[in-house]
Amino acid sequence: MNFFRKLERKFGRFAIPNLMYYIIMMYAAGFVMSLFNPYFYVQYLALDAAAILRGQVWRIVTFLVCPPQSGVLFALLAMYLYYSIGSTLERVWGTFRFNMFFFMGVLGHIIAAFLVYGVTGFSVPMSPYYLNESLFLAFACTFPEMQFLLIFIPIRAKYLGMMYGALLVYSFLTGGIIAKIEIVVSMLNFIIFFLMTRNYRKISPKEAVRKQKFKNEMQKAQIQKISLTRHKCAVCGRTEKDDPNLEFRYCSKCAGNLEYCMDHLYTHKHVTEEELKDSK
Template identity: 50%
Template structure:
């Protein structure tokens, strides 16, 4: 998405790196508060729309610390999974895009809670359950062939788990809607809007394998080791060696310090592109017989 690329160039330096580590710490804090006194979350931290309107605006942020469970063993497993999935997404997209995905998910969860409140007059204790689920769906879309151990025994590809979750979610939306609880159906859809928007409008959701990370790491090592023999360009009237150069437009890191460059896994050869051309260029193929 060109719009996201432009945002990345302008605001990418403000992105929070290793975001999931901080989220996991917040969950751990939420678990501690829950075990100390469950009323603390409900009375002071939960996203209660009526109390937000009365001036308790911190609830727009503090509601996210509700942990995904109250069993410490289950919580530890869940937090490890969330951290692993979030880190994989950040490595694949970059910190800025992952930040945008996660924080837009929080905003959509807030919107869902507000919609339910406006219809029913009740603030639901929802936390960011659907946001965590949207992380899983994004991971399944990016890495469909990664295997999870179901019940720690049965190996299952994550794409099948993603499909199963999608079917269950659609069934929940349908049954609530025909049962007259359409506001719940709307709330579920709104909560997952970040995934739906990114999935249907962003080409970043391309299928890659875990080997892609290995290839990228290898390219980065080669770039670092070759920094003294990089691309030679004219800059301010003199020849300058650069570490990156787009194979399409010829821009380098000297043109814009916020530019990001990636090697294309589908081109045959070491072709590097800026983010404006990474997903739009024609892939280079070697002539037959080479």
């Protein structure tokens, strides 16, 4: 967290407010393009390392112009969900930190594409699929108790995040070298976010000793039955602990803030300033 704060102080003015709005606009543009030509994205816009090396450098940015597939209704719902998740994270984290998370994901995708091409010799066009999923995983970690309606069944975000995490692990274990590189490098933004935003103080030895010391002191206080009273009769010394039905009043004729129970309020001897000083 200190590292993020230092970066924010230095580069925070360059952060893009409401970043998800512009990303969703790119998704919408890609969706309209796909209606006219479904192959245009793969041919000219997808993240293709070989094509980039041939001079098509615009693919480093245009690969983001890829809306969710599977029909008009699903695409609109998915874009609304991504916008809600992204804008919520930006409000909670702050603009700079959300920008860092998103662009680290973009950089991870670019590195993954070139790694796959360099290791295998094959250029595999990549979309921002894992980038979108990393947003959801980050949301699930930030708001684990948030509920989503899955076929009208409320499910907490942490359980959906665990399910997707399990699918990622399964895909990594059963996939080939290309799948492994894509998953690990493309999800680097979430991995770095998860590691750098953990509160390691909670598991530090000093914190464990402090908690144990506090627990022991609280147990001693319970054993000794330490209790404070609010009222005490200046004559008999009784308090509200002795009898919860006792009533106490101040005497306007006595010096100092002396309280008396109702049994002694009208029968006590008034205390003067000299007597109060002598008693001290």
